Amino acid sequence: MQTQNPLLDDLKGILPLIAKNACDAETLRRVPDENIRLLKSVGLHKAFLPKVYGGFEVSLPEFTECISALAGACCSTAWAFSLLCTHNHQMAMFSKQLQEDVWGDDPDATACSSIAPFGKTQETEGGIIFNGDMRWSSGCDHAEWAIVGFLRDNKEGAKDYCFAVIPACDYQIDDDWHAMAMKGSGTKTLQIKNAFVPEHRIEKAKDMMEGRSSGFNLYPESEIYFAPYRPYFASGFAAMSLGVAERMVEVFRDVTKTRVRAYTGAKVGAATPALMRLAESHHQVSAAKAFMQATWQEHKQHALEHKYPSTETLTHWRTNQAYAVKMCIQAVDRLFEAIGGNNWFEDKEAQRLFRDCHMTGAHAYTDYDVCAQILGRELMGLEPDPALL
Known part of the structure; x- marks a missing residue:
């Protein structure tokens, strides 16, 4: 039986306009600004945002119904915007301090990502110094933050796969997305040089897959955050x-x-x-x-x-x-x-x-x-x- 999905109902009203912009997205090699404005106007970016910041915390079936419908209109837009949405779920598992950094003054803020652990880091007091050309960052033109991956030495002499969250003011976007498919996704490279990342903006990937991250169970009444990050991502x-x-x-x-x-x-x-x-x-x-x-x-x-x-x-x-x-x-x-x-x-x-x-x-x-x-x-x-x- 079909369940109610108010978010999908609102989304359907703007899909013809997004479909009309599909060719422009390919020409621009990024999601058109109008598409972002339309999608935010119906609140799709709030799908996985914690309710305390005005989010909806929708179920996964409700969200995927929306993304499937959006992809039928413009898959490039769906690819980029879906990730901007699902990164909210991931950041909800970071520390409360990180969440306040991101959403405290701007609950509409979103994050792009480049999570393969290619970043180069140096330990410093209170955190790390991050460097790297981080590729495959879809929708980065429209994000205020970025989630980036790196390997960090641990006390046992091994390396932990970690994520750092970095504000857009700490990186440049290399306009290098020249692809034969998903042309409008704007999947560009983030150039990060000597960015300081405090400890409260860092999490281990393993902790986020095993319920041990800083923000785990921060919202005990929620139905979507008692989960590993990856299936939602x-x-x-x-x-x-x-x-x-x-x-x-x-x-x-x-x-x-x-x-x-x-x-x-x-x-x-x-x-x-x-x-x-x-x-x-x-x-x-x-x-x-x-x-x-x-x-x-x-x-x-x-x-x-x-x-x-x-x-x-x-x-x-x-x-x-x-x-x-x-x-x-x-x-x-x-x-x-x-x-x-x-x-x-x-x-x-x-x-x-x-x-x-x-x-x-x-x-x-x-x-x-x-x-x-x-x-x-x-x-x-x-x-x-x-x-x-």
Whole structure:
């Protein structure tokens, strides 16, 4: 049964305007300012913001419904804005002092990220000095803060994977996002030089996955923060792939319905191959949707019960998402193969959907070659391979 989702209802009212800006997003190579303004006007950026700062703390199924719908209008916008939203969930697990830094005077503030541990740091009194060219920071043009990754020496002589939160005034944006897909996501490089990061803006990734971070249980009445950060951080990837695939089914149907072969005059929409491709992709997208909805409901149920997920559960949640993305890409490919040469022109929606859908499977979290190994080891009772995580 469909549950109420007021945030989605409000979002639907602005999606035509966002879809209209999709080509501009690709030209600009970032999300248009109007799209950000529209999305903030309906409060989507508050989805995972703590209620104490005016946030909504919506469930994961409600959020992913919104991101899927947004991706059908403009996947570049969905990619960047989804991450700006989910980073709020991550920062809600940092210290209260960090949260006050970010949202105390500006509850609309958001953070971009570059979480691979490529930052170079030096210990100093009260924190660290951070340096690095931090790549893959989607939506950075519209963020007031950045979450960046680095490795930090610990007392045992090993290294801890950590996150630091840095204000936009402490970095420059290198406008280097020249990609063939998700062109409008503005996934640029943050250039950070000698930025001081105090201890209260630093957390270990492991602590944020095991309920030991500074902000863990800071909001005991909440239904979404008694959880590891990563499933929420990555929740939008499959939702975006699904939204693009659902839109591709619609575009193929509409294009093919009136398509006539130039040399023969045959009506393509009545031909058996087109009907079969449409039917199979429809079934595949529907299956991916049902699979992910069931997975997102598991997230919600864990949250409602304040039940921290086991390693086995986390493995299934991650790899379920990657498999759903794989299914969506297959469904899109099947349709794009037969939609006709006219749809390869850059002003056609189908070619953008084709490109963007493939990008949803290119993230480290959705790489199915990696995820299949992770799940296979879990099913076989083998220890996790750190090289795959």
